[in-house]
Amino acid sequence: MIEPTFLSVPELAERWGASSRQILEHGINRALPILFAFEGLAFDQADRWLMSHGAHDEAMELEAKTKSVESSEAHLRRNAAGNVDEFTRLSQEEVVALRQATNANQDRIRELSDLLEQRDRTRLDYRFMGYMRAPPRVLWELMQNEETPFPHLAFHPLSDVHLVSIDGRTVWEGRMMTLEPDVTGAWKGRLRISDLLIPWASVKALEAAQKSLEGEALTNDKNATKPVSRMKAQTAAILAEIARLGHDPKALPARSPGKSGVRAEVSKAMSERPDLFSTNSFKKAWEELRALGEIADDKSGAQ
Template sequence: MFEPLTQTVSQLATRWGYSVHDVLTHAIQKNWPVYFHFEGLVFDVADRLRYGHDWRAASESSRLAANIEGAEHTLQRNVQHLKGLLTLTEWEDVLSEEDVRNLRIEIEGKKKLLKISTEMNEERNEARQQFHRNGALRAAPRTLQDVADHGLAAFPLKAFYPNSPAWYVPNAEAPGQLLKGRLVALEDVSLHPKTKITADDLFATMEDIKAIESEYALAAISVGTTNTSSTVEHPSVAPRIWDEVACQKLLTEYNAPGATQETLAKIYGVSRQFIARKLTEARGSLVPKKAGAFDGLGRGSRKK
């Protein structure tokens, strides 16, 4: 069987017997990397030359185009007036030959500037496409906290690059900590950009999940060996999948002298209610099944 490379936060909550809120809260406190998938443009937040829409360049191009159009319209009306095809309004002046010549020079100059501005915008847009990404990004603590508290969050505008070092530092402006690392700004340029993100969109890699489970398993063994009130000699590592074998193993440990649901919950790193459910499942699997009509005949005795 192939093991999945990732698991969503919702799947992790089921796997570990916790709520989504608990998983995300621990992820924030323990600095566990939690990712989400993004397809779009990704820029360093300091790269203002490429990040975001260049309103100044677009505004300058629009202004030049409008000026050129207005000047050419003025020339056209003046020519039609001189040919007797129309009469200028009281707000329009008849242009002399020198005025016409100067206006044409001005138009040609602005056309050159417009061409330069257009080429620069095209080069900028081409350069922006080199920052296209289709892959995982690490969610910021604010995103995780919003999903933990409300079940969803606005789709992030900023995140951390997955392989960049990230660490917590004290937050001087407010209680708590801030995550530091390679912060990037996101631009979703699709026709239908996502607006929300939920626990089903957030995921962790199996490599990180196994490392977390190993860490908690070692902590559980430490708790078990120093707890003299419990006689469970070899506390178990929390199984990746709670199948029938795992549940039966749990029931065997529970039947040991001195073992309680509370001590097993500490050892496995899950809630007492989760242990109680798994014990009920284990006891249910021990109930004999009613014999069927053909159970005594065996496979070879059945007619085909």
């Protein structure tokens, strides 16, 4: 059986017997990565020079210099032809000074023109055709209205999205991208719930984690006097956190240089569960999952 790569929000809602709103809530809570297809130009926030408004000052300077040169050249021609009055007539020294200023402006015009032409060529290297991760504001607007203007901001699909506190507010932080039309100028006007996609691997990982938790609860119901297996509770919590991060536990991505791996991210989250994990128990639970084949060999960086 060929498995899908993605499920749309309506398809996942039907699979889970839930509403589309409930699926979007999972996305807002980061339990599932919710993506949308995008074709155009995509820039990191550090690439401001390449964004549509990035060369505003240079473009304005080029326009001003061009007008200045045109005005100076016209004045020099009129002066040479004697078509000036006593108030606008230039002396020889003034002619030389104006010619030097005009030449300097022309040099600057060539410099700016070359710079902007190179920028336009470089922008074409940022063409993107793939998927972007919808930010929480977009998901919230879709929950309210079922459609929203196509976003100009989104998270890169491979971004490690996490929560941070800024001025007392909890916000998402990750690799934010600025989206723009391609050279064709084509731009999709609206984004609808039916356009949203969830990776099948994330769906399976979350379902597996939920199944593990339900199995643990069922065991507790059948034998209330039997102590709950702490190891099983720990491994279920780890699988649930991996799913929340949007990864397939059996296909963990390799750790990017200079960044925390999946294992480190999960370990950090589990350190906030002193009721379940002690100093060394996370490592033991992780190794237990590896031994059982529930997670891939650790390529995400040791913790």
